[in-house]
Amino acid sequence: MLQNSIYISIGVGLLTNTVVSSVFDTKNFAKENIITRDVAVVGGGASGTYAAINLRELGTSVVVVEKENVLGGHTNTYTDPTTGITVDYGVQAYLNSTITLDFFAHFNVPVVGYSASPVSIEPADFKTGETVKFNPSEDLKPWAQQLAKYPWLDATWDIPQPVPADLLLPFGEFIVKYNLTNLAYYIYFSASGLSNPLQELTINVMKMVDQAYVDESKGGGLGTANHDNSEIYVKALAELGSSALLSSTVIATSRLVNNSGVRLVVKTPSGCKLIEAKKLLITIPPTLGNMKPFALNVQETNIFSQFTYMGYYTILLNNTGLPSGYEWINANDSSSTYNIPDLPGACQIIETRISGMFYAWYRSPLNMTQQEVEASTIAAIQNLQKAGNYTATTPTVVEYRSHTPFKLRVSAEAISNGFYEELYALQGKRSTWYTGAAMVSHNAGVIWNFTHALLPDLVG
Structure with a gap:
């Protein structure tokens, strides 16, 4: 045998x-x-x-x-049973490349240039609901210049030996070394799932905010014409x-x-x-x-x-009491951490195409239970209600998805x-x-x- x-x-x-x-x-x-x-x-x-x-x-x-x-x-889509309107609350966009176009064409699914919903972005401390005033740079050109030093990172983990020392620096040290601190918040925000980016190895941040992401952020992404990924x-x-x-x-x-x-x-x-x-x-x-x-x-x-890995979760909610036309992003008022919030916690709360419905993305350095994630997110929304003098409600969870284990690293x-x-x-x-x-x-x-x-x- x-x-x-x-x-x-x-x-x-x-x-x-x-x-x-x-x-x-x-x-x-x-x-x-x-x-x-x-x-x-x-x-x-x-x-x-x-x-x-x-x-x-x-x-x-x-x-x-x-x-x-x-x-x-990681693709999550909700279909409203009354109107048939769809909401993507997981994967939002795709790389505009031949392989992407061919795969969608195989299924006769039409694609269009991706553009985010036209909403006003409101930074707030989700622990208090209070507005945080700061102006992070969104110009990724200096970041792209750093990525260009390691073109192989775009397509592989086949790392040359010895490993370039900068890649193994904590991200917080790397951005100081290369005068990129004004990009710290935007890179954190863009690095889906990363919960402690300043302590994360630079190579892991670069794999999340890679050249493909930079291209998509400049209008190079694709979405589905039917808003249904x-x-x-x-x-x-x-x-x-x-x-x-x-x-x-x-x-x-x-x-x-x-x-x-x-x-x-x-x-x-x-x-x-x-x-x-x-x-x-x-x-x-x-x-x-x-x-x-x-x-x-x-x-x-x-x-x-x-x-090891991180926790990453998506939640769709209604009855939020939040006004239409906004996206709230979690931040703190500490310049020492470049306004990056302490996590675990929701990192953003976004209005959807369905009236009164929002979705939230939640990051954690460790795995969490559904009950913990939902309770924390609802508390954040209620903090926003109170600080903004919005209608006080108890939000209802419509759908919940765990993307854990997320961003495996060593x-x-x-x-x-x-x-x-x-x-x-x-x-x-x-x-x-x-x-x-x-x-x-x-x-x-x-x-x-x-x-x-x-x-x-x-x-x-």
């Missing part, structure tokens, strides 16, 4: 070969619950969906395993059909040591299914907790255990010691490949380019 390393998330850990054989024995599964494919894709966000659709176009059979009940990952994922789901397993999770994995394929036991709403595939593409955040069901060896465990020491070289060296080992935000960027267009480059390995 071929040796396998097995982890059962509902069991006790490493199992005997006898139990292993039983777990993956096809006799234990009805014929309709055995799925045979060329590639199994775990995660149906931007990278997983892109990979699955394009692999099918190349004649490769796929199955997608997604824990949520929709595809799309989820449309491509709805159409992708229709195209994948029964090859997309929603509300499903991998609970056991066998990855044969001789690269002869993988077997996954997947818990679905209709019971457990056995997937037998030649290759595995993992697109989910590779935290140690997420990766435990994938039969990790010692090398993989050592790599994935080094990742220590400066790990980067200096070649962490990302070791991470990338896992590609193709044990019939497994990796893509997604942790492998390259949180920008969908950049992720699609990275994923596209993997397709020949997955097809071959």
Whole structure:
């Protein structure tokens, strides 16, 4: 019998070969619950969906395993049941690039130049609701000049050794060194999910506010003509059909040591299914907790255990008592921190296309419960009500989404010691490949380019 390393998330850990054989024995599964494919894709966000659709176009059979009940990952869209008006309260814009245009064209989804809603922006301390008066620069040209020193950062974590020292500086020190302190707040605001940017490594900030973001901020972004960023994922789901397993999770994995394929036991709403595939593409955040069901060896465990992450959440609310035509951004009145607020907390509260409805983005250095995030956000809104003499209400949460774990990163020491070289060296080992935000960027267009480059390995 071929040796396998097995982890059962509902069991006790490493199992005997006898139990292993039983777990993956096809006799234990009805014929309709055995799925045979060329590639199994775990995660149906931007990278997983892109990979699955394009692999099918190349004649490769796929199955997608997604824990949520929709595809799309960080893309969140709400449809008003009365008017049919849609609101994107997750991903807002896309990189204007050939790969983006081609992917949207595949689904016949029209795109237009992205522009933010024309609202008045009001800085306020969300802990008090009081207005904060300051004028941060939004001119990213000096920042782009720094990015230009490291052009490889746009598309990879393949970092030259020795690592340039500036990249491992805390961002707070970097902006002082290069006289960029007047940009500190705007870069914090633009670096989605980062909760303590002044302490964050500069390289991590640069990966969030990268050249693609700079281009989008200058009017180079794309949005959907229908104001529905989820449309491509709805159409992708229709195209994948029964090859997309929603509300499903991998609970056991066998990855044969001789690269002869993988077997996954997947818990679905209709019971457990056995997937037998030649290759595995993992697109989910590779935290140690997420990766435990994938039969990790010692090398993989050592790599994935080094990742830490942040909490990031989106909330859609009505009955806010806030006036129309505004977006509130969280700030403090301390020049020593460049008006960057103390977090966790909501970083912005934004009016939507639906009258009376707002959405909030919430950042935290650690994972938080839904109850904690909602209570904190409602308290911030009520502080704004009181300070602004607006109507006093108790806001109602319409929808809530957790994007945690967000922005996986490692220590400066790990980067200096070649962490990302070791991470990338896992590609193709044990019939497994990796893509997604942790492998390259949180920008969908950049992720699609990275994923596209993997397709020949997955097809071959």
